[in-house]
Amino acid sequence: MWMDEINTSEIKAAKTIFTGYESLQEKAKIVFVKPVEEGVVLVFVQTPFYARGGGQIADLGTIDQHQVIEVRNWDGFYLHLVDTKKPYQIGEQLDLIVDFEKRQNISILHSLAHVYWGEIERLLDTKFDQTYELITHDDATLEMVSTEEKFITPEILEEAIKIVDHDIKLSVPTSIYFENNDLDKRVVTWNGISKDYCGGTHVKNTSELKSVVILKFKKKAGKHRIKFTFEQ
Numbered sequence: 001m002w003m004d005e006i007n008t009s010e011i012k013a014a015k016t017i018f019t020g021y022e023s024l025q026e027k028a029k030i031v032f033v034k035p036v037e038e039g040v041v042l043v044f045v046q047t048p049f050y051a052r053g054g055g056q057i058a059d060l061g062t063i064d065q066h067q068v069i070e071v072r073n074w075d076g077f078y079l080h081l082v083d084t085k086k087p088y089q090i091g092e093q094l095d096l097i098v099d100f101e102k103r104q105n106i107s108i109l110h111s112l113a114h115v116y117w118g119e120i121e122r123l124l125d126t127k128f129d130q131t132y133e134l135i136t137h138d139d140a141t142l143e144m145v146s147t148e149e150k151f152i153t154p155e156i157l158e159e160a161i162k163i164v165d166h167d168i169k170l171s172v173p174t175s176i177y178f179e180n181n182d183l184d185k186r187v188v189t190w191n192g193i194s195k196d197y198c199g200g201t202h203v204k205n206t207s208e209l210k211s212v213v214i215l216k217f218k219k220k221a222g223k224h225r226i227k228f229t230f231e232q
């Protein structure tokens, strides 16, 4: 695999600055180049590309007009696998452009994961342990385990969708801060609905959300697995 060919001790630069919470486009300087079978791996001083992690897949988009295949955060260095064999040099400045529409889909799904789940917990007056999360451009999968013998039913799922629809109309702003100024404790909250530590990307307001559409629901013992998307 391409990542096995990268030795981050060869990168003679500071760790990558992630600018992608605010910006989706950057002109950035190359600090590392490595041709691999799938294309070329590039590291920049800064990047707007979200790297796969925290249950969220990487952003797609282009670098110097070539498709970005994958982005990984390795020891704080953002490795961009780009679909080209062009011989780039350290020090070159390239245009990094995140696919806005795909990013927005991810941010909607990721925010819905918080808000929808928050409303399910409020309906059942309980907390679940999250054991799995995957947010893609198309759908979200969550696995939650009940801690108090309280279980989700298809009726609860439907009722929570209606409450989320109401939250959308209420235009609740997303609030993000670092607990005790600790950069590892990024808190994402919608007042009265949900509050979690999360490093992912989110919408700025529930008014950007769309109605939840359930794709799959499975319950086994106390474990619930839900796959959903949103209404187009």
Ligand SMILES: [Zn+2]
Binding pocket: 110, 111, 114, 188, 198, 199, 200, 201, 202
């Ligand atoms: Zn999140």
